[in-house]
Amino acid sequence: MQNYRHSSRSCRWHVNKTNLCTREARHILESPQDSAITRDINRTFPAHDYFKDTGGDGQDSLYKICKAYSVYDEEIGYCQGQSFLAAVLLLHMPEEQAFSVLVKIMFDYGLRELFKQNFEDLHCKFYQLERLMQEYIPDLYNHFLDISLEAHMYASQWFLTLFTAKFPLYMVFHIIDLLLCEGISVIFNVALGLLKTSKDDLLLTDFEGALKFFRVQLPKRYRSEENAKKLMELACSMKISQKKLKKYEKEYHTMREQQAQQEDPIERFERENRRLQEANMRLEQENDDLAHELVTSKIALRKDLDNAEEKADALNKELLMTKQKLIDAEEEKRRLEDESAQLKEMCRRELDKAESEIRKNSSIIGDYKQICSQLSERLEKQQTANKVEIEKIRQKVDDCERCRGFFNKEGRIKGMSSAKEVLDEDTDEEKETLKNQLREMELELAQTKLQLVEAECKIQDLEHHLGLALNEVQAAKKTWFNRTLSSIKTATGVQGKETC
Template sequence: MPEEQAFSVLVKIMFDYGLRELFKQNFEDLHCKFYQLERLMQEYIPDLYNHFLDISLEAHMYASQWFLTLFTAKFPLYMVFHIIDLLLCEGISVIFNVALGLLKTTKDDLLLTDFEGALKFFRVQLPKRYRSEENAKKLMELACNMKISQKKLKKYEKEYHTMREQQAQQEDPIERFEAEEKADALNKELLMTKQKLIDAEEEKRRLEEESAQLKEMCRRELDKAESEIKKNSSIIGDYKQICSQLSERLEKQQTANKAEIEKIRQKVDDCEHCREFFNKEGRVKVASSAKDGSDEDTDEEKETLKNQLREMELELAQTKLQLVEAECKIQGLAQIGMDEIAANGTVKVLDPARLLKSSDKEQGRFSSAADGVTATLDSQAPEGAEVSKTVFCNSRQLDILVYSSKSYHELQPQANNSSYTILMVSSTPALNGSGQGNCLDLLQTSEDKLGPQEFNV
């Protein structure tokens, strides 16, 4: 049977067959049914009725489940199905027929029991007897053969109500009033308890919703934190990699700087003029005349010597700085300069202090380091020089001459009837037809503050 139909049958039994009345008004109608059953036992099974009186066993102690559950609590279903069928056909009075049939078939056993034994018999042994369908059929036949008139049941019901009225009249009014007050208080307490239960359920529901929201929020925050941790870990890894690369670059740069410093120191050692004033560590030597501390030197000569030493130290430091900067910049622009020389005979040269623009308007002429530089083809190279290109650059105490020779050359160019020596060395091969090659890197100081000059090499 579908659930909908089963529920409809239950509603029909509760309302139309009077089972609903058993649960109302403190089970008042149920107690009436117990009184009717005892009166029927007194009529049909008097010896068992008297035995129950002797052991103080009342009907509500063993028959309450028979009326409230229609025997479904203890007995097998195939027996219950027969009872429900009879109930739907005959009405609620069938319960009395089945109850009397059970008591009749077990009368001999019940007469031998005491109070506890009788209760145990109803609870355990009686349902076991009807696990057999044959015994269940015999019980149904016995119940159907018993004739219980509705008139008799009405009579017993009237007796019960009369007895209840007499008991109510015999009760003390004060006790009755106290009982009613107590009942009212219990009813109010019950209502308050129900309301508290409803409020507690609502509070529980609200807390469950808040808990679900908090869990969801915590989950989102946890996911966000995990993503942030992953992102930070990635950033830290990249940062470590960058730091490692920078450290490597720093080490390489330090190594290169040390090499450059060693190179400058070597060039200073090779210069006879500078060697007198600097030691192997690159520091200024103290003049021997100052070390001797001769009494013949005057204060003016000492002061002049000190000034000269300071000026030379300052100039040398500037020269070192300019040399380092020039070499760093020239190395980056060497290839571009050589391409321009091969293409049109001009080149841009980077001065130690600034970048010099090339010009081919005045062949063989240069002005100051800030004005420019001219690079032209030179066919008047001295013997053994193998000059293919020449570049002239003038800055303060610095003249640059580019050759393609693989050996040292000493040249004597004329500069306004004043001569000076430029010593150059080439460490790279000569320029080829494609213009590839590098500038020379050995420098020699010249006279101080040379103005615009013209060289004929």
């Protein structure tokens, strides 16, 4: 069996189409099966976006194809389940091409033979499948005999709809690939693959449990693409020769001829009637299942739509709140920027003022130091001059014998204590005056130093306030930015989840 591929599926399917120019294929003609077609259209892939809307483009195209085929093939007409195959084709090509490929599959690949002569060829396919089970899966074949489970009870849809009615679409696409490449016999490969992979579960079931497994659990198992891929690999690896199928077909026809010869016509008709009744009951059950699935899908879709609308309203409200928060944050940012600018201007003025005071105090201190230096120099010069003058006087006194008697050894005048006291008083007054001037200058220096210290303290205080203000401005900017960024991230995160 050839390997199947995913790419260019539409082109490859379209290559197999039949050129149709017959007027019977026009959908505008009346069909006696309109009601059945309309009923099946609403049950075909009700959860798929393209087919879920009543009266939508998908359902309209599907109705046209099914109706056109019912007019085109007057012998078979429309049969239940054809809508699923037509829908699969519509997902890959326009409706005209899909109709052509459908006709190709029905006529050239022999699918319509299954619907002829009271499904005689379909029962032949069931017999071939059971014989293949007897060869490939004997233990499961014997188990089905024990519980009286026949192939037509579980495999009718596999042959009539090519697995399109129950199984996931990505698995169905692969089956159609194989069908168009290898022919209708690939149904046996896929059917044996399904039975073989489910053997362990089926061996544990009774009659009712087996039917429920085929109807519910088996399609769910292949919703996993990995399981579907393994199934297709198993189906491709199984070798079923056409010679063997021909042999089983011959056995079936021989068996049917023997039964026809041995059976009374009334018994044969009764048996055929029972078989048709069973098929009718099975089809009605499948219709009920499809109707239930349709209702369930619509309820789920309505619930999902309501939830989506509620989430959309909540997201819109949150978006409005986020926008308002963003506007408030921008206003707060502008206000903080204005306050920061005012604070910077105030700090700049205070710094300029403090620098001016420092320069003024430095000038005063410089002048004070200069005055003290000048006074010290004048004092030293005066003391030096006085010492020189006193030495001159002493020298003159020592040289004069007459004057020497008026002075004692210390250089003071004898007997003139009053003059001495007067001289001492004058000297003391001069010293006191100099001391007072010195104290005043020291006091002025201390005041200047005190002012300098106060100015430095003010400068340090202003620098501290400036640092606090800058930190507050920076913290306010970070807080506003983080709050705005968090709001935007939150809004973006919620929308991202809803979109996934």
